[in-house]
Structure formats: structure tokens, C-alpha cells
Amino acid sequence: MIEVNNLVKEFDGFRALDGTDMHVKKGAIYGLVGPNGAGKSTLIRHLTGIYRQNEGTVKIAGEDVYENPHIKEKFAFIPDDIFYFMQADVMEMKRFYQGMYPKFDDKMFYRLMEYFPTINPKKSIRSLSKGMQKQVAFWLAICTRPELLILDEPVDGLDPVMRRQIWSIVMADVAERDTTVLVSSHNLRELEDVCDHVGIMHKGKVIIERSLSELQGSVCKIQVAFQAEMPKLPENFDVLHMSNTGRVYTLIVKGNPTEAKEQLEKMHPMLIDLLPLTLEEIFIYELGGVDYEVKDILF
Numbered sequence: 001m002i003e004v005n006n007l008v009k010e011f012d013g014f015r016a017l018d019g020t021d022m023h024v025k026k027g028a029i030y031g032l033v034g035p036n037g038a039g040k041s042t043l044i045r046h047l048t049g050i051y052r053q054n055e056g057t058v059k060i061a062g063e064d065v066y067e068n069p070h071i072k073e074k075f076a077f078i079p080d081d082i083f084y085f086m087q088a089d090v091m092e093m094k095r096f097y098q099g100m101y102p103k104f105d106d107k108m109f110y111r112l113m114e115y116f117p118t119i120n121p122k123k124s125i126r127s128l129s130k131g132m133q134k135q136v137a138f139w140l141a142i143c144t145r146p147e148l149l150i151l152d153e154p155v156d157g158l159d160p161v162m163r164r165q166i167w168s169i170v171m172a173d174v175a176e177r178d179t180t181v182l183v184s185s186h187n188l189r190e191l192e193d194v195c196d197h198v199g200i201m202h203k204g205k206v207i208i209e210r211s212l213s214e215l216q217g218s219v220c221k222i223q224v225a226f227q228a229e230m231p232k233l234p235e236n237f238d239v240l241h242m243s244n245t246g247r248v249y250t251l252i253v254k255g256n257p258t259e260a261k262e263q264l265e266k267m268h269p270m271l272i273d274l275l276p277l278t279l280e281e282i283f284i285y286e287l288g289g290v291d292y293e294v295k296d297i298l299f
């Protein structure tokens, strides 16, 4: 559904995107993550046709995006800072969307109304809170029946109940219509629950692009305790991080979790346990700690 190849974007000689590649399959829920300034928003602005690239290609459903009005009917975009005609109310915005999106589903609009009980559709958007304005953005976006939903920090500013509500509406749409979702977020905990693919951006490049299960199968956390001191680990053991509380050591190891555990078992530990790694832990260890120095990427 999305094909980005060797994308370069320069601002006054600075390469915000430096040969970015990204591939998102139809029906995927793809989480785009990366530290501040990695280039996520710049990449999204190319996908939504706002920026023209210096080099490379940006395609949605096989078509070039820039200056292609036809492609805009296929996707809905919810940016971090939503733009509305502030004097307009929700009903007026709905009419505006209906004019722009031929597939706008009026019945769905009224069906979804019950999910947004605090929003009075006759009140001007200006008088709604920031979180409520975001709810309206989702409400209208889903009704456009997009093939692709592009979300930049989508649930920022929403309360926990509404976050869950919004995700359940999006997931239902994905299940029913095979919608593709690209979501950029810093909230890794939330992405972990909804995404099936992840792209990690760093310094203008997508440095890792994998299914979540592959990613979780390529680094592991092992807790291990030995009778005496910690023995020397095998030569091929690629330890990204090690900490201990007394004799219990916690190792973050690169590679296949089962194989890593089997190797340690040969050293006759008193205790050994394979623990799941969260996406947040993978992100931090893959990018080499809080300074985000990429030093241990072997993929």
C-alpha cells in the first residue's frame, strides 16, 4: 500500500530524510517510531503530498503521491496539530468532508455519534477542547472510508477511556475493510497493543522494518542465577545490557531467544527464565541507550 524508496528531503542543505525506505503492506497496522527529530513527520508530509521530495519515490497504492489529487481520496490523515475552520461546527465540517470525499458514509457518521457523547455537533469547533477536537477528527476520518489511515501522534491529548474507544473504532475498521494504518507515535506501550509491523527511524532513515513478532524474536531478556559467580559467557553471546541484583543477573541478548536460553542452560544455572521484552525495551536497546547512538544493529 505504501512504497517509499530512497527518499531524500533537504532543508537548507540539512538532510531531514537521507535515503528513507519504507514498505507498508495492505491491511497492516504499521507503527513508525523514532527519537525526536528522526524525520517521522517529514516522511508523513511526503506521504500526504504536502512536501515534494528532492530525490526518491513515494507511492501509495502504486501511484506517485505528489500533485496527485486522485490519491487524496484514498487516505485520511490525522495530523498532530489538527486544522479546522474554527468557526464551523461538526455538521458543517461533515458537509465539507462530504464535498471532498465521494465515499463519505453519512450513515456511519450518525452510527458513530453515540461513541462521542460529549460532543455537541452544533457547537463551533473552537468551543471544543483539544481532545474533543481530536475526537471529531477521528469521527470524520473514519466516515471517509479511507483505504489508508495516516495518524501522527493520534491519541495525544485524549483521556484513557477515549484512547481505547478510538483504537477500538480503528481496529474494527481494519477488521471489516482491511484498512491500512500508518501510525507515528512515541507511545510504544500503546503501539505494542495495536501494531503488527514496526519501522524504527533514526537520522532520516528507517533503520529497522519488521513485523512485531520478528522484532520480539530477535532480542531477548533472560534472568539467570548461578551457584557461584557468573561464569564467562560464550564468545558468540551478544549481550546488549547486563544488570544484577545479588546473584540474579538480567541479560538482554541479541539473537534467537530459545537458542540463547539453551546455551546458558549448558552452564548449569540454578535458575533461568526467559522474559518477554516490551517494544519500549527493544527500542531503547536497539538504539543503544538514551543518547540514541546506533551501535548495535546487526540486522
Ligand SMILES: Nc1ncnc2c1ncn2[C@@H]1O[C@H](COP(=O)(O)OP(=O)(O)OP(=O)(O)O)[C@@H](O)[C@H]1O
Binding pocket: 011, 015, 016, 034, 035, 036, 037, 038, 039, 040, 041, 042, 043
Ligand atoms: N520545515 C523545516 N525546515 C527546516 N528543518 C526542518 C523542517 N522540518 C523538519 N526539519 C528538521 O528535520 C528533522 C526531522 O524533523 P521531523 O519533524 O520530521 O522529526 P520527527 O521525527 O517527527 O520528530 P518529533 O518526534 O520530535 O516530532 C529535524 O532535525 C527538524 O529540525
